[in-house]
Amino acid sequence: MTNERRVLVHPDKQALAGSVAARFITKTLDILDDLGSANIVLTGGSMGSGVLAAVNESAARDTLDWSRIHFWWGDERWLPAGDAERNDQQAFDALLSHIDIPAGNIHQFPASDGPLDLDQAADSYAAELAAHAEEGAELPRLDITFLGVGPDGHIASLFPHRSGIQVNDRTVIAVRDSPKPPAERLSLTRPVLNHSDRVWMVLAGSDKAPALGLALAGASRDEVPVGGIKGRKRTVFFVDRDAAAEVPEALIAPSY
Template sequence: MTNDRRVLVHPDKGALAGSVAARFMTKLLDLLDAQETVHVVLTGGSMGGAVLSSVRDSPAHASIDWSRVHFWWGDERWVPEGHEERNDRQSREALLDSLGLDAGNIHPFPASDSGLTLDAAADAYTAELARYGSDGLPYPVFDIVFLGVGPDGHIASLFPHRSGIQVVDRPVIAVRDSPKPPAERLSLTRPVINAAQRVWMVLAGSDKASALGLALAGASRDEVPVAGIKGRRRTVFFVDRDAAAEVPEALIARDY
């Protein structure tokens, strides 16, 4: 089974969102033709929402049996349910609410008003992942993991110079020292992400160029967490021209 990293460059954010949305729907159709259920991890941020909105607005999304797709998240802010800063609210508004899915297909992290402590919430999401464990792992082998990448190279809520990126003995961590507010969060860990068949990172803007360049140049994952991420089958960086400014020409793929 091969594994490679590819960088696909798009002219602007709009073209980027539309292209990723189209590839996502095509891949879902392929996967659903070969297996009963598909598990997808979603991300927040402006591009994460833009991709889902593009899926919603495409007539092609009607050809997908969404009832066989399960949605998860890579991380979540420790704020109340329905809060405007929650990644799951953004995803619901952009796409999920329009799909008519059963509640069992959507797996949000617990919220701060759930009655759980932050540590108990991490345990609860760990238990939810274990319900769908596969390949002998206590979590699903995700078919596609979407990730955003911060200007500092963080992914999910795994930040540079923090211990989260080093955790390998549990699937979910409680984050209390996020340098990006809010300080308290929940996050999947690196082993869960790297067990995925495909990791798709969507980046736009010149402020992401340095992190992407460093990751592809082999930076330490502790310094640039995205450098430590690689899916089982494929890892793709979907970027706009601004984010690709520091990517060597030889690493830019001409096609998927």
């Protein structure tokens, strides 16, 4: 299997969310059949939640054995548990509270109203990742990692011209200088994202087109962090027509 970035274009946000949801169910069924379990990394934002809501609305939702699926997050806002702006709360609202999944399969980042400070929270999540890895490894197998892409090209909470995108000696970092509020966040690092077998980036809107075009044209990860992300087996950009405006025609795939 070649590992190259491909772009799948959809007519609008609704079609985009529905298509990604269907592919998620189909691919996760395959992963469960082949490997017995699945580790999925979730993202926030309107499209991240939209895909999960489309999974929840799918007639095929309960063909998945949710007890064999573990959910993680690429990043989280340092806010109190249950805050509507937290990525995990958005995921619960869209999907997780509607399915039969063991609480131990849902790996949330610590919250700001808990007993840990920001640095301790980063260490705690790193330890949880390691606890689910094979012996001697720092990370579990990551089967599908969902990522959104900001208009500036940021992914997770790794932003342009910030040190986070350059960190390669930690799996989880505390972020204190996010240009998007809140300033304090937790994030997986680039090596963890690139450890994923499949990276699925879901983005919509004309404001995302310049960053996507730059990333696919080879812009540096420091300038456009998404340019430094590539899954080990496959990297796919699922986009709507507006976000695809600056994508080279040769990279647009007619099908998966």
